[in-house]
Amino acid sequence: MSDLASKFELAVKYVQDGMAKDQYKDSNKELTDDDRLLFYAFYKQVTEGDVKGSQPYAINFVARAKWDAWNKVKGLSKEDAMQQYVDLLSQMAPEWFSYSGLDKYRK
Template identity: 55%
Template sequence: MSLQAQFDQAVADSKNLPERPDNMTLLKIYALFKQATEGDVEGKRPGFTDMVGRAKFDAWDGLKGTGKEEAMQQYIDLITELKG
């Protein structure tokens, strides 16, 4: 199975995890997805009043320079781990 197919399956699986991950894990899932699908973060960091937006931006920004394939693999590994 291709990396893209595995990634697509992991994205589908992420919606049916046995239990909801904690917020830090959810941020990691979000950041890896964005890095895998869009590459490095762009734009300005959200303002102080948008705490969720800032957390998402910072998580994604922390992956800057990670290749799309690498991000896909990390995403697949994380979802596989969360599925148990």
């Protein structure tokens, strides 16, 4: 597994397990819906490739927002999507990689 793939896996664990809330508990930093959608889009691009299916109806707001976000990164390579996921997290939580909560996932 490449260094980027390993770092991506750690970044996903950090985001999915909500470790930022613990690491930055004394901060007023919060993920916006747009931030969450970006993480979702990059993750889906890495794990499934380009968006599939047709755009959901606007009345199904959540599904449509996710589809739209994923569609915006259509054509992005797996490696580029991994890198952008890691870069986005590094921008939002600069010390994430050294967070001790990730130690159990390090290989």
